[in-house]
Amino acid sequence: MSRDYYATLEINRDASDADIKKSYRRLALKYHPHNNGQAGPYDTFRELAEAYDVLSDPRKKATYDTFGEEGLKGGIPPEAAAHGAWSTTYVYHGNPDKTFRQFFGGDNPFADFYTAYGTDANVGFGGLRGRGVKTQDPPIERDLHLALEDLFYGSTKKIKISRRVINEDGHTSSIRDKILTIIVRPGWNEGMQITFPREGDQGPNNIPADIIFIVRHKPHPRFTRQNNNLIYTAHISLEQALTGFSVEVETLDGRLLNIPINDIVHPQYTKVVSGEGMPSPSNPSTRGDLIIQFNTHYPDKLSSEKKRLLKQALTL
Known part of the structure; x- marks a missing residue:
């Protein structure tokens, strides 16, 4: 039959x-x-x-x-x-x-x-014995490059990922896109990690990997960040370093600060402007400082008369 x-x-x-x-x-x-x-x-x-x-x-x-x-x-x-x-x-x-x-x-x-x-059995199969427990794939780490403005105000970032998912038949798989949304909080520091659990590739015998985004600072044209402080470098002449001047600094929120410098600017001199740095991650209403560093440009050469006058001025 x-x-x-x-x-x-x-x-x-x-x-x-x-x-x-x-x-x-x-x-x-x-x-x-x-x-x-x-x-x-x-x-x-x-x-x-x-x-x-x-x-x-x-x-x-x-x-x-x-x-x-x-x-x-x-x-x-x-x-x-x-x-x-x-x-x-x-x-x-x-x-x-x-x-x-x-x-x-x-x-x-x-x-x-x-x-x-939830079956707990010894499986004599292919030389492998013991409880069949799924293991999770290693985490997938990706850099998330953010501008200082994103970290100053906070922002929302949407990131498209492509991952393998198991089809309804439980055996075959296909590649599908998914949008992950990251809510950036004011003051997040470089190295901050945002984890999306089990968003990696799916498989019949694995637990999908976690996807971890790591905050990285994009280069900024005016500032570098040091914890909650912002560092600004002003380029000045030797005359300004000795006689005084004012520094104009445009802030991340678009204001223009005019900061008088009445001290003599020596190589280690810095000017600290309180409360003009980055928001604190734990309390965004408080902010770090703006620290102004100075790069003094010296003249390439001086005439004999200028040397004499400068020497005379410095010995008074």
Whole structure:
């Protein structure tokens, strides 16, 4: 009597490829001999493997659908083979464990099954014993480059990622895009980490990796950041360094500060303007300082008369 591969897999004859995979996955796990002693007879497991081996192959399936098991295993008319059917007699290799491994992949195909259903068993499979526990992929770290203005005011950043996800059949996968939203808080420091748990690639035997964005400062045309302080470098002449001047600094929020410098500017001199730095991450209403450093430009050369006058002025 000819066997009904469709009945073996508990599917209809119009079942899709995804339906075939889904049914084999469910029944193979149920009837596998290593399934904690709960499996059915080994012959059932073997019949499932043979049915899947035939129905998952388009050419074998076409031959079986047209000529049945007898035509598949005994041969078909030559004119039928010309239309893409299985052209040689089919003999199942007889190793259902091989089919099972090829379907699930890896040395421990029960790993995802045990994690999902809480089964705790010793699995003698491929030399691997112990509880099938999914492990999480290592975190994926990406730099998030932000302007000082983003960190001064706060901002919202939307980042598109592409990741592999498991399809509804539970076996195949595809690449899909996803938008991750980051709410940037005022005062965040460089090195701050924002974690999106389990947004990495999905797989049947793994826990997706966490995606971690690490804050990095974009170069700024006027300032560098030091904790909550902003550093500004003013370029001045030797005359200004000795006689005094005013520094104009445009702030991150667009104001223009006019800061008088009445001291003599020596190489280690700095001017501190309180409360004009970055917001504090813990309390954005408080701010760090603006620290002005100075780069003094000396003349390339002096005439004899200028040297005399300068010496006279400095000795008074």
